[in-house]
Amino acid sequence: MTDPFLDLPPHLRERLACALESALLQGSPSATALRSVLGSSEEMEPIASALAEFNRLGVGGPAAAAWLRSLSKLHASAPRTDLVWSGPEVPGLHARDTRRVYEELLGSAVRSLWVSTYAFFDGPRVFEVLARRMEEAASLQVTVLLNIQRKRGDTTVAEQLVRRFADRFWNVDWPGAARPRVFYDPRALEPDAPGGVLHAKAVVSDDHTVFVTSANLTEAALGRNIELGLLVRDRALAGSIIAHFRGLIERGLLHVLPGE
Numbered sequence: 001m002t003d004p005f006l007d008l009p010p011h012l013r014e015r016l017a018c019a020l021e022s023a024l025l026q027g028s029p030s031a032t033a034l035r036s037v038l039g040s041s042e043e044m045e046p047i048a049s050a051l052a053e054f055n056r057l058g059v060g061g062p063a064a065a066a067w068l069r070s071l072s073k074l075h076a077s078a079p080r081t082d083l084v085w086s087g088p089e090v091p092g093l094h095a096r097d098t099r100r101v102y103e104e105l106l107g108s109a110v111r112s113l114w115v116s117t118y119a120f121f122d123g124p125r126v127f128e129v130l131a132r133r134m135e136e137a138a139s140l141q142v143t144v145l146l147n148i149q150r151k152r153g154d155t156t157v158a159e160q161l162v163r164r165f166a167d168r169f170w171n172v173d174w175p176g177a178a179r180p181r182v183f184y185d186p187r188a189l190e191p192d193a194p195g196g197v198l199h200a201k202a203v204v205s206d207d208h209t210v211f212v213t214s215a216n217l218t219e220a221a222l223g224r225n226i227e228l229g230l231l232v233r234d235r236a237l238a239g240s241i242i243a244h245f246r247g248l249i250e251r252g253l254l255h256v257l258p259g260e
Helices: 002-006 010-021 031-038 045-056 061-077 098-108 128-136 158-173 219-224 235-250
Strands: 080-086 112-116 141-146 181-184 202-205 209-213 227-233
Touching (some): 002 045, 002 061, 031 045, 080 098, 080 219, 098 202, 098 209, 098 219, 098 227, 112 235, 158 181, 202 235, 209 235
Parallel strands (some): 112 141, 141 181
Antiparallel strands (some): 080 227, 112 202, 202 209, 209 227
């Protein structure tokens, strides 16, 4: 019974609650009466059927209004999830775009950002929005988790690979004056075979918004590949992910990338 009311925009849900509370709507109003009173062209047949059921059960207007407002509060506090896709669009299906979601999160954070990716290409371009945001919001705390890859057959000692990566990252790939904290997984640099790699692709913004995706920070992943992700607004989930990343850092499982 809750679905028809949750499908209403919040302002119409509140307008309906006021009409029920004031007895402007009584009994089992028709869909036509609902559209007239609410001033909306939205489909009202499901709402009319639900209100008729309330009337059959003896639920009066004030009680229905109170229930509607409680429903709105619960719905507002519940985690919200959006599908986020890269690749060809499917007509008739709504989904967020991966590039836009990345740019919105990186470009609007106020307090903190955690960004994890396995691979990135064209650093100045993919980090441009983040670097600009760090310059705009001086108090923004940014942590970036990256993978450093040892190419097959490369026998360079791990410390040199890290230094080479760091020199390129800070001098070529990172486009801003303000710098994030950057960490990497040293197991990826083990000489015989990687003991593990940092493969997580995620963003956590301001301790409440989480984006988990299959997409790396590459032009192909952000635009051409078929990639799937979930955008979730949930403080508990955000806190859990941050706690896990922090635990990896505090236990020394992720190492800080040296500066120049």
